[in-house]
Amino acid sequence: MSRFTDALNEQIAYEFGASQQYIAIAVHYDAQTLPQLAAHFYRQAVEERNHAMMMVQYLLDADDEVVIPAVEGPQVEFADVVAPVQLALDQEKRVTGQIQQLALTARAEGDLVGEQFLHWFLQEQREEVSSMSALLDVVSRSKDDVMQVEQFLARESGGENPLEAGAPPAAGGAL
Numbered sequence: 001m002s003r004f005t006d007a008l009n010e011q012i013a014y015e016f017g018a019s020q021q022y023i024a025i026a027v028h029y030d031a032q033t034l035p036q037l038a039a040h041f042y043r044q045a046v047e048e049r050n051h052a053m054m055m056v057q058y059l060l061d062a063d064d065e066v067v068i069p070a071v072e073g074p075q076v077e078f079a080d081v082v083a084p085v086q087l088a089l090d091q092e093k094r095v096t097g098q099i100q101q102l103a104l105t106a107r108a109e110g111d112l113v114g115e116q117f118l119h120w121f122l123q124e125q126r127e128e129v130s131s132m133s134a135l136l137d138v139v140s141r142s143k144d145d146v147m148q149v150e151q152f153l154a155r156e157s158g159g160e161n162p163l164e165a166g167a168p169p170a171a172g173g174a175l
C-alpha cells in the first residue's frame with residue numbers, strides 16, 4: 001500500500017467518526033426539542049458519511065485496498081448549547097488540516113490523480129469551516145434565547161450546496 005492509500009484509508013475512519021459525532025450532536029439537540037439544530041446536524045452527519053463513501057469509491061476505482069474501519073466513540077455530553085457547535089467547528093478545522101496533509105502526501109508521491117481527487121474536499125472544507133463558524137456566532141450570541149437560533153436556521157438553511165454538483169461519486173450512491 002502506498003503512503004497515500006494508507007492515509008486515505010485512515011481518513012475514511014475520520015470521516016465516519018465525524019459522521020458519528022454529528023449524529024451524537026443531533027440527538028443531543030433533538031432530546032431538548034430543538035428540531036432545527038437537530039436537523040442541521042443530522043444532515044451534516046449524512047454529508048460526512050458521503051465523504052467517507054466517496055473515498056471508498058476512489059479506492060475501489062483505483063483498485064487499491066479499502067479497509068472499512070472501526071469508529072471512535074463520539075462525545076455525547078455537552079456543557080451548554082454552544083459546546084456542540086464549538087466541537088463541530090474544531091472538528092472541521094482538524095479535518096481541513098488532515099485533507100491538506102493528504103494532498104501533500106499525494107503530491108510528494110507524484111500521485112497527481114490522488115491530489116486532484118482531494119481538490120473538491122479542500123473546497124468543501126473551506127465551506128464547512130465557514131458555515132460552522134457562522135453558526136457558532138449565531139449560537140454564541142443567542143445562547144440565552146436558543147429559539148432565536150431555531151428561527152435563524154428555519155430561515156437560512158435548506159439552500160443547496162453548490163459544491164454538491166461537482167462532488168466525486170460515492171460508493172453505493174450518495175445519500
Ligand SMILES: [Fe+2]
Binds near residue numbers: 018095
Ligand atoms: Fe468530511
Ligand SMILES: [Fe+2]
Binds near residue numbers: 018092095128
Ligand atoms: Fe465536514
